[in-house]
Amino acid sequence: MxxxxxxxxxxxxxxxxxxxxxxxxxxxxxxxxxxxxxxxxxxxxxxxxxxxxxxxxxxxxxxxxxxxxxxxxxxxxxxxxxxxxxxxxxxxxxxxxxxxxxxxxxxxxxxxxxxxxxxxxxxxxxxxxxxxxxxxxxxxxxxxxxxxxxxxxxxxxxxxxxxxxxxxxxxxxxxxxxxxxxxxxxxxxxxxxxxxxxxxxxxxxxxxxxxxRPWELLAANEWFLDGIDRRIEGDVDPAAELRGPVVVEEGATVDAGVVVEGPALIRSDATIGPNAYVRAKTVIGDGATIGHGVEVKNSVLMTGATAGHLSYVGDSVLGREVNFGAGTVVANLRHDDGTVRLRVKGEMTDTGRRKFGVVVGDGAKTGINTSLNAGVKLGADARTGPGETVTRDIDTEY
Incomplete structure (x- = not known):
């Protein structure tokens, strides 16, 4: 039909x-x-x-x-x-x-x-x-x-x-x-x-x-990952550990000391490690880079996104060519255990999620040791300075 x-x-x-x-x-x-x-x-x-x-x-x-x-x-x-x-x-x-x-x-x-x-x-x-x-x-x-x-x-x-x-x-x-x-x-x-x-x-x-809405995009990727089977086509160092249903596409590289917990998808030409920790429900996009000492959990990193070293990314969505400076840390949990709120079309909206991190537009960059509060959005090509603590949206109309 x-x-x-x-x-x-x-x-x-x-x-x-x-x-x-x-x-x-x-x-x-x-x-x-x-x-x-x-x-x-x-x-x-x-x-x-x-x-x-x-x-x-x-x-x-x-x-x-x-x-x-x-x-x-x-x-x-x-x-x-x-x-x-x-x-x-x-x-x-x-x-x-x-x-x-x-x-x-x-x-x-x-x-x-x-x-x-x-x-x-x-x-x-x-x-x-x-x-x-x-x-x-x-x-x-x-x-x-x-x-x-x-x-x-x-x-x-x-x-x-x-x-x-x-x-x-x-x-x-x-x-x-x-x-x-x-x-x-x-x-x-x-x-x-x-x-x-x-x-x-x-x-x-x-x-x-x-x-x-952004948290529904995260939920859709969680749904997708629940249906994958283990498939290793890329280059995985013998000193790396892949647990459960992990897909490493052709052209991707997983370096020594890396631990990947499935379900997780590492797309073509992505680079992971050394000594990185990729936790469950994570999608690492084409050509993305997860560097030394980086932990990523339940997140989507789109094409060319980079968390180079010593950073934490949790329950977040990073657009294309985003670059997190060394030591960038995402908060994904409120201290009062309430659900995280996100600004959508100018109004604070309940995500319904106890854990939710940040939404980052294409080309945004953070300075070293940036701290990003739960529910913050960085607009396309936004910038933060070294050591900056971000508690409000930056350079985004919505």
């Missing part, structure tokens, strides 16, 4: 990580976030992928090309980000007069559940959560969707909308919806029309992870 993947947004809640790339191109393990969505769609039965691009769209074009995993790829451009219905409307010319699936390009889905969604069209993906109030919630009777209610105080169920829709062909004519109160053209208004005129099945999605 033809499948539209929405990947045009800026991802402002991910800033500063999206200052130079679209959110769907942020790395989850060994490939971009949107590639996981595309992989699930292909496994579920997608016949064509139509990627709706906008912000930094050339990066998606360069990655996917004209074909992905044997499936043709087409592109539609959403010139202005005016909502999800507007994004699908931009893709309309690329669609045949046939049923079609719409997926969010920043969500991770279980492929088996999507296959059931494809077979059940018209249908929507529904996932059970403990607290549905922050989501769009389905009112379901005998497996059929009656209504969808946005962020209700009194939810009709605990089955929430995961942004996965199998629409009838007729829905292509219903995409010209009015703007909502927040000034966007919403795909849920299209869904309401489909529900009014068709019997729409609610398909249970057994696994779903929305990735909209």
């Amino acid at each position: 033809q499948t539209v993947i929405l990947a045009a947004g800026e991802g402002t809640r991910m800033r500063p990580l999206t200052a130079t790339r679209p959110k769907p191109m942020l790395p989850i393990g060994d490939r971009p976030l949107v590639a996981h969505t595309a992989d699930a769609a292909v496994k579920a039965g997608a016949s064509t992928l139509v990627l709706v691009v906008g912000y930094e769209g050339d990066q998606l074009r360069a990655y996917f090309g004209d074909e992905y995993a044997g499936v043709p790829v087409e592109y539609a451009v959403q010139e202005r980000q005016r909502g999800t219905a507007d994004a699908v409307r931009a893709a309309r010319e690329a669609l045949d007069d046939a049923p079609f699936v719409v997926l969010n390009g920043d969500d991770i889905y279980d492929a088996d559940s999507l296959a059931e969604l494809y077979d059940a069209a018209p249908a929507v993906g529904a996932h059970e959560v403990e607290d549905p109030r922050p989501y769009g919630v389905f009112d379901v009777t005998n497996g059929t969707v009656k209504t969808v209610v946005e962020k209700p105080e009194d939810p009709p169920s605990n089955r929430v909308n995961v942004g996965a829709y199998a629409f009838p062909a007729k829905a292509q004519e219903w995409l010209d919806v009015s703007e909502s109160e927040r000034g966007e053209r919403e795909i849920t208004d299209v869904l309401a029309r489909v529900v009014a005129e068709r019997e729409v099945r609610a398909v249970d999605v057994s696994f779903w992870l929305g990735v909209g």
Whole structure:
């Protein structure tokens, strides 16, 4: 079935990580976030992928090309980000007069559940959560969707909308919806029309992870690492110790005295050690460097990032070409044992995590012996001085 993947947004809640790339191109393990969505769609039965691009769209074009995993790829451009219905409307010319699936390009889905969604069209993906109030919630009777209610105080169920829709062909004519109160053209208004005129099945999605904020990016990488098997292709010194499911890709180097606890992924051309400690749930990106006496735990270091020596990085996300000066230490735990808060679009937001470190934009650099407080963000190309203690965000709009 033809499948539209929405990947045009800026991802402002991910800033500063999206200052130079679209959110769907942020790395989850060994490939971009949107590639996981595309992989699930292909496994579920997608016949064509139509990627709706906008912000930094050339990066998606360069990655996917004209074909992905044997499936043709087409592109539609959403010139202005005016909502999800507007994004699908931009893709309309690329669609045949046939049923079609719409997926969010920043969500991770279980492929088996999507296959059931494809077979059940018209249908929507529904996932059970403990607290549905922050989501769009389905009112379901005998497996059929009656209504969808946005962020209700009194939810009709605990089955929430995961942004996965199998629409009838007729829905292509219903995409010209009015703007909502927040000034966007919403795909849920299209869904309401489909529900009014068709019997729409609610398909249970057994696994779903929305990735909209930095700590959710960390959670997505944790999910990826939980599924890896041990694979050693790079150069590992005999005096290094790899424990459990560790992947060392071809071209990577693990020096003497290094301990790596799995699950962990060390990507091509990365260099680890000597005498470094890479703890579980860590992704070391292409060409990244972890030097002498550095400890890294439950973190993502993107392409070319460097923690050269005598530093600690915990529960953090470091962008491309970040450079931590010697002795840089990340705090990842509040003394009062409360959950760490992070500024998102100008508002302090609870990460829900007892342990969370820092978010660092591409090209940022710290001076030697810098201390970074839990929940701090450093913007792209930000700088700290030697011995600086950072308790507030630096050079970042968000």
